[in-house]
Every structure is written in C-alpha cells, then in structure tokens.
Amino acid sequence: MPLAETHPRSSQHVRPAPDGPRYGAWRAGSEAVFRIWAPAVAQLSIEIDGNAVVPMAPLADGWHEYRAELPFGTRYRYQLPDGTVVSDPASRRQEGGVHGESVLVSPDDYTWRCAGWRGRPWRETVLYELHVGLFGGFAGVERELPRLADLGITAIELMPIADFPGSRNWGYDGVLQFAPAAAYGTAAELKSLIDRAHELGLSVLLDVVFNHFGPDGCYLHTHSPEFFKSGSQTPWGAGIDFDRSEVRGFYRACALQWLDEFRFDGLRFDAVHAIPSAEFLLELERDIRAALPQERHIHLVVENEDNDADLLGAYDAQWNDDFHHAIHVLLTGETQTYYGSFAPEPLHHLARILESGFAFQGQVAPSRGRARGKPSGHLAPSRFVNCLQNHDQIGNRLFGERLLALAEPGQVKVAAALLLLNPQIPMLFMGEEHGSRTPFHYFTDHNEELAQAVREGRKREFEHEDHDGDPLALDPNAPETFEASRPQPGDEADEWLALYRELIDIRRSLIVPDLDDCGSAGAEPLGAQAVKAAWRLGGRSLVLLANFADEPVETALPAGRPIFSLGVVAAQADRVKLEGPSFLAILSD
Template sequence: MLNPEWRERHRLGAQREGSLASFRLWAPALDSVDIEWADGSRAAMAAIGSGWFEHRADLPYGTRYRYRLPDGTAVPDPASRRQEEGIEGWSVLTDADGHVWRCSDWRGRPWRETILYEIHPGLAGGFAGVERELPRLAELGITAIELMPVADFPGTRSWGYDGVLQFAPAEAYGSPAALKQLVDRAHELGLSVFLDVVFNHFGPDGCYLHAYAPQFFQQGAETPWGAGIDFDRPEVRAFYIACAIQWLDEYRFDGLRLDAVHAIPSTEFLMEFNREVRKALPADRHVHLVVENEDNDAGLLPAYEAQWNDDFHHAVHVLLTGETATYYAGFASDPARHLARILAEGFAYQGETPPSRDLPRGMSSGHLPPSCFVNCLQNHDQTGNRLFGERLLALADPEAVKLAAALLLLAPQIPMLFMGEEFGSRTPFFYFTDHKEELAQAIREGRKREFSHQDPGSDRQPLDPNLPETFAASQPLPGDDAEAWLSLYRRLIALRFEHVVPHLDDCRSSGAEALGARTIRAGWRLGERDWVLLVNFGEEVVTTELPAGKPVFGLGEAAVEADGIRLDGRSFRAFLS
C-alpha cells in the first residue's frame, strides 16, 4: 500500500475522497479552463497558482469528463485513468482501489529468478487474452511477463510507443479492471508482471499538452519521435514519477522497463526517478526498474536493476545470419570476440567508436554483475524494425538458433524471450499503426527512406503498417516443430534454475575468449562452483582445453580427446565443477 503522504504528493488528474471528487490540471499557458461532463453541463475551474487549475464536486465513480480550453478545444485529462470513445473522447473518474486483490500478500520475486517474456497485449487478444496465456507460460518456466506499452494511443492498433495518455490503459486492450485481473492472475501463478513505459516522448497524434502546457516541452529540443520534454521542470518530473507509482501501486506491477532513456537528457532526473519511486513503495516489495539505453551508460547501473543489452543481440545475430548492415556493422569484423567480451564484461563497446557511429559508445562495465544485463535473441525492436519483420528462424539455421537459445538461458545474464519464440514461430512481426491518413502516409514515406538500402524486389513488397492485415499477419503462430522447441526451452529453463539462479547473487566472470571466428568459451564463478559454456556456431571443428567438472547439457557432437575437448560444428556444452 502506498504511503498516504506520497499519494497526496503525487496527486494528478481526477481522484475522489469520500464522495468529493477533485480534478487538477496544469495549464500554465492559459488564464482559464472549464471542465465539462458527458451530460452537457460544465463549470469554470479555479486557478490555484503556478499554472494549476482545480475543481471539486460531489460526483460518483464512472463520471465522464473532459476539459474545455478558451478557444473551444475539448481535451482529455493528461492524467486520465480511463478513457472512453478514444483518446479524443471522455476521461472517466476511476476508483483506484476498486479491485479486491486475491494475492494481496504478493511481494514479487527476486531479480535473480527473472526469465522475461515480452508480449504485445493487442496481438494476444487484449488483457483478457494475455491472462489466458499465463498458465502455459508458467508451466514452461517463465517467471515474468513484460507487456509492451499499454498507455492509450490513437486507434485500435499500435506497438504502444506512440501513446499520449500515459496513465490510462489502452481502451483497445480492455478496462483498468481487466488489467488488474491480469496482474492478479499472474501473481496467483507465481509470475511477476513488468510494464514497458515510454517517458521520453509522446505520440504524434492526440497529444494536446502543446495547446495548454507548451512548457512541458523544451524549446528547440527534438527526439527522433517528436518534441523533446523539459525534464528540468518539477511539474514534468512529478508527472512521470506519479505515473510510474500509479502502475506499481494501483496495478501492482512488479517492475517497469523505461524505453529509450538515452532520449531523456537528464541523468539527474533518472536518478531522482529511481529514488522517489522506490521510496514511495513498501520496502518489502521486490520492485525492479530496467532501462533501455542505446548509449550504454553504465552509470545508471546497478541503481536500476539492469539494462537491455543490445550488444548481445547484435553479436549473436551476426554470428547466426551473417548480416552486417546498419548497426550490425559494429560487430561484423569479429563477432565472436565481441560476444566473448559481452559475456565476460557486459558491453561490447566501452568507450570505443563502432564503425556505424561517429562518436564513442559505452562505458566500462566489467565491474557490474551479470544480472545487470538483459539479453535476448529477438525483441519487438529487432524484429519489427526490419522491412519484412522476419523472425530469427526465417533468417538462420534452426540448429544454430538452438545453440543461441542455450547460450541465452544458461549464461548468467537475465534472459528474455519474445512472444512466439518458445514454440518456434516463423510468422513475421511487423511494425503496425492505426493513424489518420495524413500521418499514415508520412509513416509509409518515412519507413521507405529508412529502408532505402534494401531492395525488396518486384515479387516482394513490404506491408503497409496502417492496414489491419499487417496487424493480423503479426500474430505469432507455432511452427511445425513447436513441440521440439517447447521441450528445449523447458529443459534449458529447468537447468538454469537448478545450476545458475541459486548462485546468481554471488556470480562473477572468470573470463571469456573467442576460439577462432565463430566459437566462444566463457566461464563464471557461481558461489563455490565453476560454470563454463562452450559454443561453436561455425561448421569447423574446434578443439580447446577440457573444462573441469562434468558436462550437464549438450547440443551437437563433441568428444573428449587427449589434447582437450573437440567441438564439432554447431555444438554446445555446459560444464559444472
């Protein structure tokens, strides 16, 4: 339960105490604002200083309202807890404490136990559809699901990264009650639930803050996705801190993944955010905050539990597919060496300049524990930001992908799967939208420019992101070999929990090296034991020193010889001593 002092301090939008509802709006560019209700009545809001307006009234939960600006524009509450009839429709006065939690004593799971599963709520069938997936994921061994962003957005189809109402669960996915039911059911099954949040920009359609609070944005600052936000303003900081606390307190999410924090030009805010959010919540809860940070700023870790480690994905992807365009160019010359450094130290680039960039990237990360890095073979970005949305099994030899899966789940770093990966899905995952035609056309043209280096050919044209068919085609379907993939993942997860998880809090690298162009040897000290992984992604035979201990898992052919262990092409071995 959130400390009442903190709930009052971070009170934004519409809330009710007893029968008295209060509505608060920060509109520093205006001299007056009205509030109106769905029955057609309206009232002037009182100016209470520093750009804030407030109105109090005796109103029940379920009351639909919106704000009317002096020029006649009707806008939703930027802190709307529920939206009806779209983002331009009605905000709804919502009972934050209306759900009776069945798992009221749930305190979360330790970070070391985390095996993430990234899922798109819309493709899963909304919040109710995600809930139906939970039993099979728990049976597989997944311990945490990560929902792609749910903040309300224009239309009914979106990745979620163009949300404009950061406090409101997307109407297209279901009600706040349905989302709380999903989280409650996950906790019943022993699953943590993470939410991906986008605090670095607003979507290009439906953000009305510019009309009444242009001070929310930093003049002249731009991100790749729109106007830059002014994180030096206390009102802006309070907005995002309150939003995070809402998801963690009212919905009982177990953690947040902060999207693209490299587009938040204030490390001070990021550290304040971390402190304030943790201070607001009960000390006995396991609450985990994870960042995506293209700059590989190790200074945020381990204050934040971990960072998505794109370096791992890129190095493995080059080894599996041979692709070297765009950001893969930085891993093209020696992917095995890069991967060895990643496994031993976290980042591949720790101040060096990749061939794909003009400036140095990254910071020293070898002092950080392996659990500070979230590794994956696929995610929404790396799959959906391809012209044809190909999954890894459409690009690489399945036998080599199995080796990568073993490395992902048996290395000490925190593993993440992308929806459908566990049953060998080969259906594409596209970028999809549901925008008005003018914006939809701008997106088509933008993606055409982005992928100008690729020639789709006359017989293969990319799908229009704005068509419903593109969304439907992104539904992950099991491959013909689904049972074999499920069996492999189930076994690897069980091995991780048997050998790695119990000692992850006391884990340090004992070194890693490339053995030729496509083979890696990596080791870690797990408590009092040594854990060594050998993986040969190539077709050539490689011989190396035989690790101490016994082999506990293998793929492909390997044999002990007088001068060590021989790894045939496409092989993997894990040793424990």
C-alpha cells in the same frame, strides 16, 4: 445531477498550489477533485458529462482545479478559452478514444486474490516479452499465463499499454500515460491478468515510454507547451523538459500508479538515452523505492543506447542490445546499419559481452562514429538483460523476419543455449519458445493523413531494399499487417518447446541459486566462430563452450561435470571437440 461548485468562478481568485500536487481526477470522500497543470492558459473550464461547462479555479504556478460532489463514472473534458475541448493528460480511462472524454474512476474497483504477493528476486528472472493486442487483449494474455508458467518463464513484460489512437499499435505512440489502452480491455481486466500471474508465481513488468508522446491525441502542446523543452527533439517527437518539477512529478505519479495500484512488479523504461537528465532518472528510482514497501521485489530496467554503466548502480538492469547484435552478425552475416559496429569482430565482441557486460565500454562504435559506453566489468552479470530477438530487432526490419527465417536452426539452438545458461538475465520474445517463423511487423491504426505519412516514411527508409511486391512491408496501417504478426507455432514446435523447457530447468536448478555470488572468470574466442566463457558461481565454476560454425573446434576439457550438451560433442582424455553447431556447459562442484 446538479454540480456542487466549491470554487468561485472568478479567474482573479488564486489559491496556493498544494504540496506535491496530484494529477488527474480522484475522489476525496464524496467530493471529486479535478486538477491539471496548464500554465499557458489563464482560465480553464471543465465540461461534465458532455453538457455542463464550469470554470475551474486557477491555482498558483499554472495549476487549475475543480471540486464537486460527483460519482465515479463521471465523464469530463477540459475546455480552453477558444472553445477547444481536450482530454485530461492524466486520464485514467477514456470513452470514445484518446480524443474523447476522460472518466473519473475508482482505484479500488478490483478485489485482489493474491494480495500477499511480494514478487520474485531478480536473479530468478526469465523474461518473456509480449504484445498485448496480439494475444487478444488483457483477457487473452491471462489465458496464456499457465502455459508460460509451465514452460518455466518467471516474468512477463508487456509492451506499452498507455492509451493510443485507434485499436492497433506497438504502444510507443501512447499519449495518455496513466490510462490502460481501451482496445485491450478494462483496468479490472488488467488487474485480473496481474493477479492471475502472481497466483502462478509470475512477475509482471510493464514497458513505459517517458521520453516522448505519440503524434496524435497529445493535447499538452495546447495548454502546457512548457511540458516540452524548446528546441529539443527526439527521433519520435518533441523533447520533454525534465528540468521542470511539474514534469518530473507527472512521470513519478505515473510510475507509482502502475506499481502501486496495478501491482506491476517492475518497469522497463524505454530509450532513456532520449531523456537528457540523469538527475531525473536517479531521482525517479529513489522516489519509487522510497514510496513502496521495502519487502516488495520491484525491478527497474532501462533501455539505454548510451551504455551508461553508472546508471546501473541504481537501476536493476539494462536491455543489452550488444548481445543481440553480436549474435545476429555471427548467425546472419548482416552488416548494415548498427550491425556495422559488430561486423569486423563479432566473436571478440561476444566474448567481451559475456565477460564484462557491454561490447562498447568507451570504444568508438563505427556505425556511430564516436565513443560509446562506459566500463561495465565491475557490474554483476544480472545487470544485463540479453535476448536473441525482441520487438525492435524483428519489427524494425522491412519484412519483420524472425531469427529462424535468417539463420540455420542448429545455430539458433546453440545461441538459445548460450542465452539461457549464461548468468546474465535472459529474455524471450513471444513465439520464440515454439520456433515461430511468423513475422512481427511494425503496425499502426492512424488516421489516414498520418498513415500516409508513415507509408511515405517507410518507402524512404527502405528505398534501397526490394520489397518484392509485399504490401504489408510498406503499409503498417493495414489491418492485415497486424493480423499477419500473430505468433504461430513453427513446424517443429514440440522440439523447440522441449529445448527451452530443459534449458530453463537447468538454469533454475543449477545456476540461479548462486547468481547473487557470481563473477566472470574470463571469456575468449575459439577459432573462427566459437567462444568459451567462464564464471565463478558461488563456490563452483561454470564454463560454456559454443560453436556456431560447421567446422569443428577443439579445446581443453574444463574440469567438472557436463550439465547440458547440444549437437556433436566428443570428449577424450583432457580434450573436447565441438563438431559443427554445438554447445557444452560444464559445472564444477
């Protein structure tokens, strides 16, 4: 259709940038607006539906804009002066992959069934992390929701879905932060997934990556090198310049899109230790809460290797890798890489975690060679998200082994009871609930040049480990690596499901109601591989005893009534003996 230009072609005509500029493309009445921040380019053009190329109007401060009467569904790309065409960095939908055409889409393309949903309080959270692609896309996840709700899960967390190159990826190579991955389905299918979750009483959180872009398909370097901080690098790519208001605005708009238009109930911010601006993180939290209705339960969670307790004065919680590491060392005896920091005294670390959150609160972490963390004992237990497994801790291993492939089932069951019955927030990883032993590999779908670079990198990373001829261990790009990672129920699936269902039910009925009035009453090691931890829970007390060893451990019998036991637990008079891997939870009334 003919283009109704509303800006002159001359690059000398510059209008002031509007207050709080929007990013990407949208409709204002019948008029479509296309706007991009490209400060390195004096004149930018826009390609419409693969043929018409029209100059954009330069605005102040590096912004460019084009307006025309165009319908939803219009395909577009931006053209640089040298003829290079690039996708919109704020694209909402792509045709032809991340290197293809961006599409003008309507944010109102879905009619919500559960429009009155306001979310669930954070204290009720039992998280379930999953990879959308391995579940069969957005529609596949939706089909699994009734099963998860029946188990007692209250919130699912999707690994990143920002559009990436190819059809297989963990999601941390995303390059179009506003666009749901086309490989997983449409925006309407994603909204239907979230709608169905809300109908079932499930919250939905999204993992977002605001610390870097993937290595293939990010064109910001060609027209907006100022988006990146000169000389700054993360482990995954160029460091981003969060001192620039345009950059902060880009990520603010992205976060609000997921929470407002798609109605996610919260965000998990990946590796914020790679975002060198606490000011931005605090500003982002304030802006999100100010922009959304106060009656909604919006949960903001960080992953932060630095254990910055100060940040948790604003954010709801942090993934607490310390809990995972201490348990992992106890159950497997592994001491390589970061596990070395927990190897000397894993039980003492575990006791400190249960009592006050972080294992390292300013102490020197041996694997890092420097102090890590800040005091966290003043924070509520619900500020910490614990897990026995997650995508990182399984998938970054050479063979992607789950915990059940590395530890005795009896010990893992004790760890599961400790995870789900302590007041800190528990998270399961997909398949864990039915005792899956299926590996979870690192997988990609890169172009061959990049795929070969990844293969070579893995060979160097794991050169001291015997891959035993396993081709999947060193080839993330093979389709078989992805297929082998689909979670399958273990041989004792019914037994594991019954255990998790019982633990979640106890948590929901006896622990969650008083979590807003909960504080530690101390924790201590018992013997070589056992721990005791206690909490004030409203007007009651909760005591957990966990023995991970084959050798029995004996201690004073806490006052109260047993609410759960596992393994052989013998009580006599005022003493209790936990024989072999066993667990006891006691709640006083």
